[in-house]
Structures are given as structure tokens and as C-alpha cells.
Amino acid sequence: MTSNSHKLKTGVHSCLYPAQLLFFTSAIITLSIMNIYHGTIEIKRPVILIAALLFAFLSHQKSCRLPVISKMIILYIIEMSFNQLTERYLRVQSISIRLSLIVIVPIAVSYVFFIFQNPRCLSLITNILFTSWSFVFAGIILQMLFLWMLLSSIYGYGYGHDYAVLANMCLYFLVFIFSWQQLENIYLNKIVGSVLAVFIIIMTVRGH
């Protein structure tokens, strides 16, 4: 019984599993390749990220805490990869598209596959994290409004950068909702962790 539920949880039984695996890992590989050529912020101490990924890779599945921390580590590194691309655009004639948005499409597709596979499967921690994100959004928006009122009354203008901040927050939130549930799958978790480790090692060898 335990073994069956474990297999269900990991998605191994599902016929959608190969598609899920393909989409998500291809998105992470694309993200990593793009970052190798377009990263904006230097990773000064990649050894910390590598060690964290190693920890995530080796963390014991029987413990209830370690898998959550390992998911958090991998999520942080995926989100960091998006952060590295926030200033980069793909320009085709007059059209400019954010590189980070291109990568999000396969991640979104894989999320849809996941939803087909596991309807209504949000864990307690995922629910709390959703609530935390909501508080972060609400808190920052309220503070933006407060500052907008102060700035408008004193200097006569609001603040244009707030829209860009909000757009970025939405992007990171999307990455979170697409990735968090995917990482529930132990095998995907390990594959994504390995791809990111290779990416960070390449970045280190290249020197930036």
C-alpha cells in the first residue's frame, strides 16, 4: 500500500510521466544554456550552490523535512536562473520577448500535464507557501500604494518601476507554481538537480 502510494506520488505509474519529464527537463536545460550565454549577475561562490545541490540530491526521502528543504534549494536555483535572464530579451525585427518568458512555456505545459495526472493534490506545505506568496504580494502592493501616495503628494509623480517589479514578482510566482509540484516527483527532482549542477559547474569553469 505504502509502495503504491509512493509510486503514485512520484508519478511513475502515469503514462503522462515521460511527457512531464521531457517538458520540465527540457525547460531547465534551455534555461541553463541561455544563462551560460546571457547571465547578468556573477555567481561568486558556486561551490555553495553545488554543495546545496549535492545535499538536495542525497537527502533522505524517509525524513519529512529534508525533501522539503531540497525542493526549496532546487526551486531557489531555478528561480535564480530566471533572475539571471530578467534583463535579457530576444529581438526578432520589431518584436522583443523576454528570454525568461520563452522558457516558461515548456514549464507551463509540463504543469498542465501534472494537473491532469494529479488533480486536487496540493499538500499542506504547498498551501502554506501559496498563502505566504499571497501575503508577500499583498504586502508589497500595499506598500507600493502607500509610497505612491507619498511620492505623488510631495514630488507630483508616482513610480514607474513598480510595474516592472510587479511583473517580475508575477514571473517568479509562476515559476514557483509550475516548479514546486513538479519537484514532488523524486526522479524529476534528481534530474533537474543534476542539470543545474552541470550548469553551475560549466559557469564556474568558464569563469563567470
Added chain:
Amino acid sequence: MILKNDILLIQNKILSRLDMLFVSLAGVTIVTSALHFWPFRDSGLWQILNIPNFCCGISLATAALFLITKKYRSIVLNFIPDISVMSYLAINILSISFADGLSRPLSYTIKLGLVFIGGLFLFQKALTNPKALKLCYLFLVIAVSLSIINCILTRLFFDQKQFGFHGNVFKYGTYIGILVPLCSIYLLSGSTLQVLIATLIITFGMFSAGSAGACLAIFAGLITALVMIPKASIKLSIFLCILLATVALYVSNKTFDGAITRDFIIKEDDGINLRQRYIEWQAEINLLEKRGIIGTVAGCVNDYRSHFYYRLPKLNTLRACDQNGFLAVGAETGLLGLVAFIWILINYGKMSFQDCLYLQANRNSQVGAMATANTAAFISAITANFFSSVHYNGILIIFVFLLSLISSVRNTYRDNTDET
């Protein structure tokens, strides 16, 4: 057989002595938190290894020792920090990979880990029974009284710039902003003497506050308690305390040349520009555009914030520790760090509110008051965090103590149904 019994007896003795040691360590930590960095204010080593941090270090070492001995491992496993705390610490560590220099983020993260892991273990291990819980409130009363008395003496009779133990109005404000509601609301449900002490703490706490954050935090805590406490007589006492606090605020403002009014005003002294505090808030929000996940690295917000003022004026009038704690966490550890920090607040906040309602309905008034005091102090901490930060060295220990109180009250009064 006899030998086995003897060994068991010795082990039990050791464990009970250990409990006493942890209660003593918790007491020393709480009382000496009022001393802050006294007497070696300028020593870098002392800022890491001051008495409260040192006590956390001892408890961390003890936990490590227990962890390697198979027999006592379960003691540590019972008091392991919540997953939200572990995730928050993990993100702080990960952020170091983007640091230009290693010393500041490393020392900041070590302090954070020491207080969050060592402190939580110390307090949770110490507060395992009702007696220890009550004793800790007594320690709190001593600490907050020491802090307030010293602050008032300093402001009235000595150099006003040396503000209380902490030498900084914002740090002091966060300290008493959390502790005044925590002590006084608990005491208000006790004997006449306790009510008198609570009234004095609230009145003189507000008189000495000196910052908008401290005043708002104390009022937020008192109003929360007023709403949540069901007993009419305690409600009346809290209402009278709020009135007294308002008078104390008025007198303080008159005595100290409108210091609090100046902190509430949204413009700089030049009357033209927006106060730097709010421009700083905007800079930290702007920072989320480029460094939304990476942040500026734990403990390093000062290295980058001035790059994100954009069109806003930079007047260099910002005073030390005048920060928005939430935005500072977001700016330093990125959005995921902020999400993890909010996760901690949601976990403990939910626990605190649930226990408050449950214990008020099912236990005696003092136990209910204890849970209400924790909830009120939790709201005060959140309020104070908008105008300063609970992460500052010396303040974090009090925040961690509050989290431990919340979980210990649950463990002591909700799980042990035979306790009265």
C-alpha cells in the same frame, strides 16, 4: 539488576539537572538581552559572542552532543526547528554564493543560525513545564524593567544620544515594542501587585519609547489583547492602560521636544523632501526588479541600496536601524527569502491565534492571558518590523523567544490535558 537501576537513577538525575541548567540559561539569556552589547559595545567579537548569543552557542553544542549519542538523540529531535525556519536559513546560506565579500554575510548568517537553531532549542527545552513558563515571564519583567529604567535615566539625566542600553532609538523601540505587551498583558490577569507592575511597564515603556514604530507596536499589542480577551475586568484594565499610554505619549513628546512627532512626520526637516525612511522603502522595492531572487545577499542590503534610488533624492539623513524589516528581508534574500520568512510568521501566528481562542475557552484566566499575551506580542513584533527589524543582533533573540513561547504554550497546555 541493581546496577542497571543505579544507572537509570543517575541518568534521570542528570536529565533533571540538565532541565534546570536550560531554565537557568534561558533566564540569563532573557535578562542579559537588556544589556545588549554592554560593556564592550565596540568589540566585534563581543557582538557575536555576547551573553545571549553565548548561551545559544552552549545550547547548540549540547544539542550537537545529544545528537551524536544515540540514547539522547530523541531529545534534540523533539525540539528541531520548524521546517519554515530551516528553509529560511537554507535560503540565507544560498544567497552567500553571490556575495562580493564573505565576512559580513557569513557573520550575519552564523548569528542567524546560532539564534534560530540554538535559541529555539534552548528556549523550547527550558519551557517544557508550566512552572518554567511562568518563571520566564518573571525574567521578562526584569529585562524590560531594566531596559526602561536605564533608558529613562539616560534620556533625562545623561547624554540623550546614548539612548537606553541600545544606543539606538529604533533598536530600543523594537525591543520594548515586543516586550511591553508580552509582559504587561500576562501580568494584567494576575494579582493587584502584578496589575500595578503591568500599568507601570506600559506607562513608562510608552514614555521612553521615542519612535513611531515602538508606539505603534505597543498600541497594536494592547488593542489586540483588548479585542481578544473575553473577561470584562481585564478588558477594562487594558482600556485604562491604553488611556494611560496615550497620556504618557503626550507627556513624553512634550518632555523630549517633540521627538515622537518628528518620527511620525513624513517629510524631512527641510520641509521639501520625503523622509529618507520612505525613499529607502522605495529603493528596496526597486531592487526587486533586478535582484528579485538573488537579493543583495544576507546582511548586505547597505552595499546595494543606494544604487536603486533612481529619480529619488539621496540626502544621507537615514539613521542607523531605521529600516522596514520585511522589505529588508526581501531585498537581502530575495522574494523566496521573504516568502520563507512570511511562512515562519504564518506558522507561528496561526498557532498563536488558535491557542489563544482554545485556552481562553478551556483553561483558567492566567493561562488564557498567557496565550493572549503571546498573540499580542506577535502582532506587536509584526508592527515593529515595519519600522525597524526583528533581525538585528540583540533583538532577534527576543523574537525567537516569542516563537518558542508560542510553541511551548501549545505543547504544555494543549497536549497535557491533566494540567490545570
